[in-house]
Amino acid sequence: MVRRIREANPARVLDLACGTGVLTAKLAALGPLKVIGLDPSEGMLTQAEKRTAGARNIYYVKGFAEALPFEKESFNTVTVSYGIRNFADRCVAFSQIYRVLEPDGTLFILEFSPDMPSWRNALQRFYIHSVLPVLGWMGTGKKAAYRYLRDSVESFPHASVISEELSGAGFSVISYTRWFPGIAVLFIAKKL
Ligand SMILES: C[S@@+](CC[C@H](N)C(=O)[O-])C[C@H]1O[C@@H](n2cnc3c(N)ncnc32)[C@H](O)[C@@H]1O
Known part of the structure; x- marks a missing residue:
């Protein structure tokens, strides 16, 4: 950028x-x-x-x-x-x-x-939905903030x-x- x-x-x-x-x-x-x-x-x-x-x-x-x-x-x-x-x-x-x-x-x-859903970005969507909130929570202790990040990215x-x-x-x-x-x-x- x-x-x-x-x-x-x-x-x-x-x-x-x-x-x-x-x-x-x-x-x-x-x-x-x-x-x-x-x-x-x-x-x-x-x-x-x-x-x-x-x-x-x-x-x-x-x-x-x-x-x-x-x-x-x-x-x-x-x-x-x-x-x-x-x-x-x-x-x-x-x-x-x-x-x-x-x-x-x-x-x-x-x-x-995120791109349109496809088999190619399934891993990407899995990461955003399931891995990112847990990693963020473990790293910072801020559960709600990383849920917000997931939800706002997905929507x-x-x-x-x-x-x-x-x-x-x-x-x-x-x-x-x-x-x-x-x-x-x-x-x-x-x-x-
Ligand atoms: C992820 S942070 C930005 C990070 C920063 N630009 C960087 O690259 O490191 C998102 C920011 O958006 C700000 N924000 C939220 N609503 C806003 C609005 N309506 N107008 C301007 N900034 C807003 C928040 O206060 C927050 O600091």
Whole structure:
């Protein structure tokens, strides 16, 4: 994802649902650009601030993707990594992202999105349904969080539905690529 973002010459970047700032930190390291990380969770933002304490080009804002507190056309790049699954209203969030992107700006979304059921991804579905919640529970002691992860991944729509929603919000030239082992999908959408 970061490689593809670098190729798009990011300058003013909004990292939505930035969580603890894993992607935010990588983006800020790409060069002389300005990155804003947005998340509704104070706890997440505190962790992100700690992670990126030395970076002078990162700013954090508390807020929701469905009501972005920015002027129109404020960014040339918007990123969302493992965030859209959690949005209360994806279509409203996509319209908001479209509003704050400048013309020719690019939206990058990375998300878990299982493929259509087939014998080839049976193992993948078994892993998400049965192995992941148990491993997560054993590793962190947080049973409910990993059940939520399983349920939200399993109920997430197919990538083609997300593409249609992006198109409905006004985006053009929408592509999506499945990454090994077919669970994560990278969407790239342009505002023309
Ligand atoms: C899995 S974490 C994101 C991880 C981070 N982007 C990364 O790559 O490490 C999902 C985040 O979505 C945030 N979130 C949930 N609902 C949101 C919303 N409506 N708008 C923006 N962020 C939201 C949560 O607070 C959480 O920090």
